[in-house]
């Protein structure tokens with residue numbers, strides 16, 4: 001990830017949480033090598049709040065520091081092997097929003113959750129649908145995920161029961177990290193996207209489908225998704241994604257003016273989903289219907305303010321092919337067509353002990369592709385409810 005210079009927060013046996021950038025298989029501790037007080041913190045928030053001009057200056061300074069062999073001696077004491085550091089949540093998450101921007105995913109889920117109705121709701125092509133999630137349960141990659149317990153009622157059951165979810169699922173998403181805040185009453189234009197958004201993380205929106213389908217009418221996802229949301233440990237700056245930018249696809253009907261977008265924040269980012277070490281899907285971000293600039297414009301269209309550390313996710317990244325969907329409920333046709341793993345076992349949804357790892361790549365300016373890190377989690381058994 002050398003030219004990408006993703007930011008993270010690490011600790012070692014000797015160092016409490018420090019901000020660093022990943023350089024190959026090492027992390028460069030920025031505390032002592034860059035003259036920026038905001039980098040002497042245990043989270044990225046103060047740095048994120050500095051704004052786009054300062055982000056660029058610091059990036060240029062680090063690039064120069066790393067590129068010039070004359071500096072090798074100077075930075076050596078501040079380089080730590082990634083294998084020897086512990087990574088933490090990179091920033092304090094302010095508000096967390098999850099969108100629903102893949103037409104394929106929305107169509108697939110519409111068919112499964114609302115059979116007999118048109119798969120896309122009537123508003124879907126007019127606005128990027130989203131819901132507010134739970135910022136306090138966003139966890140860094142590697143955090144174990146305890147199977148949630150809650151109310152479940154299958155369509156053929158007459159009343160709900162309380163128990164561990166039987167339909168634990170994943171959602172492969174790209175999420176955008178807000179740096180520059182905005183004032184209450186201000187709407188962010190699509191053209192201002194890169195003034196406010198610092199970078200991206202990979203996100204797994206763990207979902208308990210049985211809790212979700214019973215609870216979500218009419219106010220939307222609640223406990224079925226708020227138990228944990230995992231993000232990757234490294235925040236990749238937008239500045240590292242220039243070579244990944246693409247125009248979004250045609251939008252018909254044409255969105256209202258405030259959603260008009262010519263910024264080309266469609267992204268050539270390819271995901272790979274592993275279940276217990278085996279690749280089960282390869283979703284591609286490039287087909288997403290709504291752009292992240294449109295998501296941000298919509299999120300603030302009522303004058304809601306942005307705070308540093310706000311996180312908004314794209315929604316599940318699913319393409320048209322069976323092998324490019326971002327959730328198990330799609331991959332297994334709502335559990336009716338389980339997949340077979342290399343050890344001969346089958347999965348409709350996740351079992352205790354399962355390990356899900358989502359990785360992604362984007363084009364490198366120098367050619368080839370670079371990794372955006374990964375987001376991984378292991379499922380632990382449900383904890384019996386206290387009475």
Ligand SMILES: O=C(O)/C=C/C(=O)CC(=O)CC(=O)O
Nearest residue numbers: 099100109110113171315316
């Ligand atoms: O269609 C529904 O009722 C539910 C959809 C989801 O569960 C997906 C969601 O969280 C948004 C997304 O990730 O696309």
Ligand SMILES: [Ca+2]
Nearest residue numbers: 098171205316
């Ligand atoms: Ca989601």
Ligand SMILES: [Mg+2]
Nearest residue numbers: 205225228229
């Ligand atoms: Mg969640």
